[in-house]
Amino acid sequence: MILKKDYDLTSLNTFGISANAKFFVEINQEIDIPELFQLKEFKDNKKLFLGGGSNVLFTEDYDGIVILNKIKGIEILKENDLYVLLKSKSGEMWHDLVLFVVDRGWWGIENLAYIPGTVGAAPMQNIGAYGAELKNTLENVEAYDIESGDKRIFTREECEFGYRDSIFKNKLKDKYFITSITLKLSKVENKNLSYKVLQNYLEENKISVENPRDVSDAVTGIRKNKLSDPKVIGNAGSFFKNIFVEQEKLKKLQAVWSDIPFFKEDLPTQAGEVIKIPSGWLIEQCGFKGKRFGNVGVHDKQALVLVNHGGATGKEIKDLAIQIIDAVREKFDLILVPEVNLI
Numbered sequence: 001m002i003l004k005k006d007y008d009l010t011s012l013n014t015f016g017i018s019a020n021a022k023f024f025v026e027i028n029q030e031i032d033i034p035e036l037f038q039l040k041e042f043k044d045n046k047k048l049f050l051g052g053g054s055n056v057l058f059t060e061d062y063d064g065i066v067i068l069n070k071i072k073g074i075e076i077l078k079e080n081d082l083y084v085l086l087k088s089k090s091g092e093m094w095h096d097l098v099l100f101v102v103d104r105g106w107w108g109i110e111n112l113a114y115i116p117g118t119v120g121a122a123p124m125q126n127i128g129a130y131g132a133e134l135k136n137t138l139e140n141v142e143a144y145d146i147e148s149g150d151k152r153i154f155t156r157e158e159c160e161f162g163y164r165d166s167i168f169k170n171k172l173k174d175k176y177f178i179t180s181i182t183l184k185l186s187k188v189e190n191k192n193l194s195y196k197v198l199q200n201y202l203e204e205n206k207i208s209v210e211n212p213r214d215v216s217d218a219v220t221g222i223r224k225n226k227l228s229d230p231k232v233i234g235n236a237g238s239f240f241k242n243i244f245v246e247q248e249k250l251k252k253l254q255a256v257w258s259d260i261p262f263f264k265e266d267l268p269t270q271a272g273e274v275i276k277i278p279s280g281w282l283i284e285q286c287g288f289k290g291k292r293f294g295n296v297g298v299h300d301k302q303a304l305v306l307v308n309h310g311g312a313t314g315k316e317i318k319d320l321a322i323q324i325i326d327a328v329r330e331k332f333d334l335i336l337v338p339e340v341n342l343i
């Protein structure tokens with residue numbers, strides 16, 4: 001474990017924002033954790049655990065220690081005719097894990113293909129896409145208490161998952177370092193093709209789903225089509241979360257915008273039925289889609305995605321985000337909340 005000072009983070013965040021960390025360390029194996037926790041620079045400074053850097057926006061230099069998680073390894077814990085219990089270390093890339101799983105014909109995370117970031121980031125925000133969420137397959141999360149150094153196993157219930165949300169973003173924010181997750185995957189066919197965009201893609205491309213790889217390939221195709229590769233144009237996927245409203249608010253909105261898209265969802269964290277309004281539509285209605293403002297802009301195919309056209313600062317992205325939040329509040333009386341962590 002080598003401690004570095006004034007470390008350049010540009011290549012470690014998918015927005016490609018240039019920012020320096022006061023201290024930086026990379027950790028490659030779990031047995032390095034006690035040593036890390038004993039480090040003076042770790043104890044005395046604020047800490048940021050970084051995985052793929054696909055969900056952060058550095059708005060200034062980081063005045064603390066950045067720990068880059070490179071702890072890797074995938075292990076089968078248990079297997080029978082029906083299911084597999086699979087444990088993955090948190091520094092694996094999420095999509096590599098998806099490929100490992102679909103190539104063996106196991107079902108459960110194929111709809112979550114091609115999501116950027118590491119395995120450790122996945123439970124933080126209960127990653128979700130194309131009708132699936134991590135919480136549907138997750139068995140448990142292993143993590144270290146940053147203060148005491150004790151290891152703890154969180155069951156699915158203890159993770160308190162919600163839409164793009166978990167206990168690790170709330171009560172236990174910055175308190176635990178996630179080192180691995182365990183998934184329960186089905187060996188029996190278990191397709192989840194309910195998401196309209198996915199259905200349409202399969203029909204248009206005449207794909208009949210025989211195995212989970214067919215689904216992950218389709219999802220990868222859709223994502224590649226729609227979302228820019230951060231290596232080509234800096235971005236962090238959806239910058240904002242979608243918005244949930246009650247029936248009454250929907251009616252008010254429909255009275256003015258009769259074509260407003262909405263999706264009825266059943267969220268366990270909410271009482272009763274909730275209605276999802278796609279934030280991408282709201283942003284598009286405010287005229288931002290595909291617009292460029294100097295070095296920053298809004299994606300031309302998905303208005304939820306903010307982009308760095310090159311040389312942008314984190315502050316420029318943040319200012320654009322504020323401009324968008326203000327415009328959406330003004331027009332719809334709805335408050336957009338960032339999905340990306342502003343650092």
Ligand code: EPU
Binds near residue numbers: 284
């Ligand atoms: N829409 C627009 N204009 C836009 C974008 C979207 O009108 O520019 C409306 C359309 O009505 C469309 C609807 O929004 O039918 C839904 O769009 P999409 O299927 O692209 O999904 P989303 O709700 O905008 C969410 C996730 C994505 C995930 C997709 C697919 C969030 C914050 N985002 O986006 O996740 O890939 O669903 O399941 O929930 C990410 O988190 O980084 C991410 C990319």
